Amino acid sequence: MAENGAALYKPLGMLAELTHRCPLGCPYCSNPLALDPRDAELDTRTWARIFMQAAALGVLQVHLSGGEPGARRDLADIVAEAHSAGLYSNLITSAVGITGSTLEKLAERGLDHVQISIQDSEPESADHIAGYKGAFARKRALAADVVRLKIPLTVNAVMHRANIDRIEDMVTLALELGASRVEIAHVQYYGWALKNRTALMPSAEQVVRAAVVVEELRRRHHGQIVIDAVVPDYYARLPKPCVGGWGRRSLNVTPTGKVLPCHAAESIPGLEFWSVRDHSLADIWANSPAFNAFRGTDWMQEPCRSCERRNLDFGGCRCQAFALTGDARATDPVCHLAPGHEMVGALAAVREDVPYHYRQM
């Protein structure tokens, strides 16, 4: 039982942001605008301790991410520690910063899965979106190494106005690269993505067409490749069950050791976050004020409070509710039952062909 009386679940997944350093500058990055500097990063030993504590808490899957995890010189040691803690390890990478020989070391140390981001099916456009010339070629090369080493490969295709009309080509590319899974990951508007929203937002027609295309591709490629899709929720009627519920199924450890219920949680004012430098993960999970702030349903306002879906979607996303309404307790306005729901359509309608504010330290 959590402090506020809500049922205390055990987390299944942990996002380990090993660093905020990254050679790419993707305008949709979900990292916060204020990125953590290199000299404040946790060392290998601390990550080893975190992995042990996570496994004891019930975590089964760790997502080694960032920034670009390949920027860590001790990445092979980190993978080894995750493996020896008994965690299933997913490397979430841009491929830029991971050589074939590094990947071999990671495989030897027990890496279970690699996810490579793809910015577009067209190389020039892909490099333009990433803000890095040559990125596309690196991704192709690393994908070949992943497959050669018999590690399962997922392609993460981040979709927005500049590439949403090429979903079919993205899936074809994923198949060509030997991926067993592709994520059609419509941009979610936090961090840098929120800053670049008017440049990234697709139209309603594009989103409807995208959903039709994904269904057709699922039928066509059934059994060949798994196609997961993240809903572009500005055009949804119901909110997403963000992170599977606040403090319910996952946690995020930042490069400096702060533990967050989700990667955008620092955007909500008044929350008190604890660090692995001061507390055990079990203590943070059960007792950190930030984790207890929106656990369960007692914190909810109407219409969420008495809604039959409250334990299905948890009222949507707290960070988005705050960003769009100024109140983190409000119903996520993407929900059609939220007062002020029509603001979301109005925001989505603002689309401008302006240069990207590329992500940078």
Added chain:
Amino acid sequence: MNEARPAIAPDARPRLPHGVRLVHSEAQGGWVLLAPERVFKADAVAAEIVKRCTGEATFTAIVEDLAEAYSAPRERILADVTALLRGLADKRLLEL
């Protein structure tokens, strides 16, 4: 209710692909199938079926072994195991 699934070849040797692991988690209270960024809960029966998918045993041998272990009619086991393994294969969680 299980929909009828295409039959699996008797001499197929089902196995978990690289990157898919069947694990018992004390903390999570049972068997789980771990796959790229996904976790599937497996009940005790599903775990017994998947444990036998070593890439060595043939599909027929697996069905016979289970029929004996559960003292259940072979036809019933055949239908249930086919449904489970086809479902897993569709999700790329098993190689037939």
